[in-house]
Amino acid sequence: MTTTLPTGRPSFTGATAVRLDGVRKTFGPAGRAVTALDGVDLTVAPGEFVCLLGASGCGKSTLLNLVAGLDAPSAGEITLNTSRPAVMFQEAALMPWLTAARNVELPLRLAGFGRAERREKAAELLDLVRLNGAGAKRPHELSGGMRQRVALARALAATLRVGGDPEQSLLLMDEPFAALDAITRDVLQGELLRVYRSTGTSVLFVTHDVREAVRLGQRVVLLSSRPGRVVREWTDVPLADAAELTEEITGHLREVISTHAAA
């Protein structure tokens, strides 16, 4: 495989932030290998918000791991025209021994930022997720929603480079709100949209919740399960009637799931 990371000056002119060409991923030994993803073609334009929708076992998380560089595809090609992708998981996974501000500073520290600059940028990012007062708190002193916001700030911090111009950034999110209660999820979805609009980042958002996908995404991509393939996609989602579209997509999702009952 080739993961093309930007060398030197990245170009904003490229029409894609991420491109997946015929990506395949199999797990296990040859012969008994399980195919998680098969021939996935997908592009995310710079500044676009794409929701990947699918039932369990459709390889959504696998796909995200491949884009994040945590794993390599068995075949096909992934091209990134962005800085290091920011990744958010279902768990906030904050370092329990660091304060919220220090958690946001950690990726900056790994990238070699000086102390003063780290402080400043971490404060800005905490401000962005409206946690400017909570920087000195430890993860166990924060609510689940606040922890996810710290995780978002930290993920965004990981895209920054010393002395680098602001690059096109990419935010990869693996069901980040699935473990939260309904009202917190609702607030955080609004929060994410706000951050998305103010940063101009591209987002690849994995979810199994149709409503969430319709609410957040500009484009919704439906994946089949075992192996994961792109079944259908809906563009211009914000222009459609939300209730109608949700029903339509839910219908397709049900169809995809039903095919597994027969097999």
Place this chain on the structure above:
Amino acid sequence: MPQLDRSAEDVENLDAVGSGLDALDAPVGERRPSFRKRFAWGVLPPVAALVLLIVVWQILWAAAFWSEAQLPAPLAVWDEFWGIVVDGQVFGFVWTSVHRAALGFVAGVLIGTPLGLVVAKVRVVRAAIGPLLTGLQSLPSVAWVPAAILWFGINDGAIYFVVLLGSVPSIANGLVSGIDQIPPILPRVGQVMGANRLSSARHILLPAALPGFLAGLKQGWAFSWRSLMAAELIALSPQLGVGLGAYLNQGSSLNSIETVIAAIFLILLVGVGIELAVFRPLERAVLRARGLTSSL
């Protein structure tokens, strides 16, 4: 388009809901009990237990079930103890032993930490020496004293050898179990943030493993103190000076049960003292920072 052109008012409402949630959902920190309360709970029970023990001892002695040479009066032991305090000998005994144990322990940490890191992270090393390390942990280090004397002669080298064999396995194993208990998501987060192997060890693995490592250090200290006493008790030589172990041996060879009990008491006192003065506060600070204080 219901969501993208959300009106300003809506956004403001959402902000208010968000702030409300933050206020309601953030866990309420438990207030630390007052100093007096902590003192009452931390100090009074053990003191009461000690007093009770001495009272029972005094009663048993007064009942004269055993001869004076087997069970001395509490006061006789106190006199022996006070005697060595007054003539200053006790400081020599304690210093000789404690500085040896501390040096041995520091050397144990310096050897045990990289060893534990390698055993935890390199599979073939773990397969090769992991079981050996666990086995050494359960081998009483006093078993090494004869070998140490034959290899090094009766000198400091022999004593440090025994102390190291007592403490290194515990420290290394503590770090291994500390690393094994790290939630796998944390190193993954480190990886997506751009940490390489070395910075991941420095910024994620070691701090994440700290509670387990600290437990290993505590046990390592206990084992090095224990091993030292065994070594001092057996390896006697004028050039080694008189530590607590040698003092205990003196008591035994002089048939002085008062000395023996005073020595045991001193050995216990140093062990408990180090635990209370060094490891307990360290452990509390680490656990409190991570919100794991419910058991303390």
